[in-house]
Amino acid sequence: MCAIAGAPSKEDVVRMLELMRHRAPDDAGTFQDERFTMGMGRLKIIDLISNDLCPITHKGLTLTFNGEIYNYIDLREELKKIGHTFKTSSDTEVLLVAYIEWNEGCLDKLNGMFAFAVNDGQSIFLARDIAGEKPLYYSLNASGEFKFASEAKALGFACQELPPAHSARFHFDKKTLDIRKWWQFTPKERDIDFESALKELDTILADSVRLRTRSDVSYGLYFSGGIDSTLISTYHNFSNQFTYQDGDYQKEFREIFPKILWHLDYPVSTFSPFGLWKLAEEARSKNVKVVLSGEGADELFGGYVRYVPNEFNRLGRNKFPSYTKVFPHRDMLWEEFNGNMRELLRMGDRMASAWGVENRCPFLDRRIIEFAFTLPMSYKIRGLETKVILCELLKRRMPEYKFQEKHGLFCSVNKWLNAPDEGFDKTTYHEYQEKIWSTFKDM
Missing domain, CATH: 3.40.50.620 (HUPs)
Structure with missing residues (x-):
């Protein structure tokens, strides 16, 4: 379990992480570029040794992640066969590499509970698991300032919840947010004894x-x-x-x-x-x-x-x-x-x-x-x-x-x-x- 946050201001992100410290008492950190700051606090459950996962960066992308990818070992082996290498034994790194390889298509490969954000320099991509086990909130004000966090209190309650099974992408240049339902499933009875x-x-x-x-x-x-x-x-x-x-x-x-x-x-x-x-x-x-x-x-x-x-x-x-x-x-x-x-x-x-x-x-x-x-x-x-x-x-x-x-x-x-x-x-x-x-x- 973790706490994630993002905002243009590093001070805002540090403040948000402190408000959510109960979620992630073991480790915390931020990564700032010219446009945005990503923050992540961590409750260590998988890979207790690594301290460079809050947040994690690779090939120009930055990931903040709350949750667990239960099939991360299988995914890591699949990604290794494609040619990717790994520095840690964590599911966080596997998730970032999966996004690098398959972009938004990685969501269909995940078996887990998750709320995460990826910054590629041009946009912020958010996604949430099918059932909504892990929370994720965002705000976009009239001036185009975008923020996100694991809890509403971190955003001062002036926010909206990203629905379960949905993803969103905020574009820095256009200051627009596109939201879509990534899990398309219609209940239909099958013939099985x-x-x-x-x-x-x-x-x-x-x-x-x-x-x-x-x-x-x-x-x-x-x-x-x-x-x-x-x-x-x-x-x-x-x-x-x-x-x-x-x-x-x-x-x-x-x-x-x-x-x-x-x-x-x-x-x-x-x-x-x-x-x-x-x-x-x-x-x-x-x-x-x-x-x-x-x-x-x-x-x-x-x-x-x-x-x-x-x-x-x-x-x-x-x-x-x-x-x-x-x-x-x-x-x-x-x-x-x-x-x-x-x-x-x-x-x-x-x-x-x-x-x-x-x-x-x-x-x-x-x-x-x-x-x-x-x-x-x-x-x-x-x-x-x-x-x-x-x-x-x-x-x-x-x-x-x-x-x-x-x-x-x-x-x-x-x-x-x-x-x-x-x-x-x-x-x-x-x-x-x-x-x-x-x-x-x-x-």
Whole structure:
């Protein structure tokens, strides 16, 4: 995990990196040319020795990069065969050389989570991963001044988010910004039998977990006891597992609430960030820098109760018989992936980065995303069953598993806020609400 920033002024970039120091506590640096300054802070996970990666320059190009390229070893071998050489063992250098060789076409070769920027002297190229695991914001004012950063606060909130699966290019001379969607994918069901689909998913998920446990530092698993995290645990023996337990966090919640808001940068519809904060805090206390989690499984494989027929009946399906025709499951899952999941990933990223921890999501491997959206819906939702194929895969990999309620991120916030006052002024809570609303209402 890293923090990246860019602006015409070096002083601005240094200031932005300092604001995002929590994301990248291990190393930081800048590179300035006559037009632009690129900055990068680093949380060392791969290649702990090299100190010349913040940012990295090669053949007249400068790269700042936040994320992980999981297939970087395979890409490095492919690039070596073409004639390229490497000075480090990092995925950062592989990404820059891949861009040099294939330009924007390198995006189709990447399996990873990423937000990066490349300065070629004439333009700044930005790109973001398919799911939006890694954040990227930019601003372009009326005078043509362009900036970018990993967090909105670094740009003073006067910015826009580059959407997931999109790239952008800012041209210095024209002072224009061109944005395009680089991942063109349309969900379309394919003809595949259940057993073949099960084997294919098993193979891809096993490799996804293998790639995400490739690290030069300690790693662990956010373990809820539910289907998703338990399934991940069957592919690797995690010595570090972290489970959130709701408890009497009244005083602690009140103390750290302002910190959580500061790190979030934006309003959310849940208090789950507190649970994520506690998980990341525990991971960091055990010197774990990388954690795997089950984000994406519900959105890709239909895990929410609102998808099942009895929920539709409770909501009045008899009165609205066309509900599922207007909102077919496939479209609902696609909207979940491009909507609700983005908020979940933002929360996960901000709370993990607050503690210098990187969150990795095996279910958001590009191969799994594209696999999931080509599956017949009956392999995901069948009657009252959700995540059908994941449940079956877990049963086969762990026959002794007893399906149970998972330990989610439930927080007793109402209880904590309405408890007898212990020096906590509720107006503080409402002031923060108003501050957030006034910041974002016109964006």
